[in-house]
Amino acid sequence: MDPAVVGRRVRALREERGISLSTLARLAGVGKATLSGLEHGTRNPTLETLWAVTAQLGVPFTALLAEPTAEPTVHGTAVTATLLEVFTDTDATYELYRMRVAPGVVQLSPAHAPGVTEHVTVFAGVLRAGPADAPLTAPAGGHLRWVSDVPHSYAAVGEEEVAASLLLRYPRH
Amino acid sequence: MDPAVVGRRVRALREERGISLSTLARLAGVGKATLSGLEHGTRNPTLETLWAVTAQLGVPFTALLAEPTAEPTVHGTAVTATLLEVFTDTDATYELYRMRVAPGVVQLSPAHAPGVTEHVTVFAGVLRAGPADAPLTAPAGGHLRWVSDVPHSYAAVGEEEVAASLLLRYPRH
DNA sequence: CGCTTCCGTTCCGTAAACGGAACAGTCGGG
């Protein structure tokens, strides 16, 4: 993650709107020096600065972050998972991932904290996953669910890469 | 956007993973004072700091920030759905939504094209949904699936708002 | 040509974010 990438993004967004550095700085309530340095990537902006600028540009924070950065949490050799959303309610915290499982490799994951459950909906391919000693199998459209406080495994069945959504549920303790 | 919100999220994500402040600080290469202040919302972290921490937690920045308003969202009488992702493979096109269903109202949706299926994973609340003449029910953690080429309905059971993920599968014709 | 009014960059004193060290509190063993 390069601050220069963020800077280029800000400058592009500003120029799309046809407003000058000076006016954006004034509207966002930051110094021109700050904005200049931000766009050049020569500063390391604070959350407050970034928020002031993005709010004025009318874009979500994510617009500043290059795609590759938003990219995968690599669990390991077979599985790549991208976090789509974190969701908290009174009982638990949920993390929704989009998951891909490459064929030909079995991946083992260590146990999570007690009470954590995983829910998988398979989009494409055939997935074998679950507790390492008793994995379950689901074809495209299928759904798997297990308690993940024991070591567990993921594997694609056959030659096709598996695409799925993975929901991790962390109970509030 | 409140820095305290970001702080609480970081702390929640860290505790979900069961690692201490000290070790996360060491792994992320930031000072313990920095991380402590960040989690308390008493500091105004720099991009560099945020990136070091989120990278170590394995989450994109998105996870730290309140819902950006730029995503396509569909509102109905009871259902609010946000499109998270669209992807296509050889057999079908998929749309993944995050869905909220307000209590007290039943929402009817017209039939989709033949062969379209819906897959719902419930995060919170109890959902009754499916073909209008034979809806299915699922509690938090449950999963529903139906062929949606007939009119279908969505409703929250009880007083609690339902949160769920909705996968629409459109077969290639 | 001056003069004005913008543009974006650079300079600079101040405020604050940074990491290291010192701190009190807690847990588990000998």
Next chain:
DNA sequence: CCCGACTGTTCCGTTTACGGAACGGAAGCG
């Protein structure tokens, strides 16, 4: 008990991001 290893917070000197002011350049106009 005492000890060591750990937790998270606070203190503090150094580094640096901050905004205001000064700067050089480029137009537009008389």
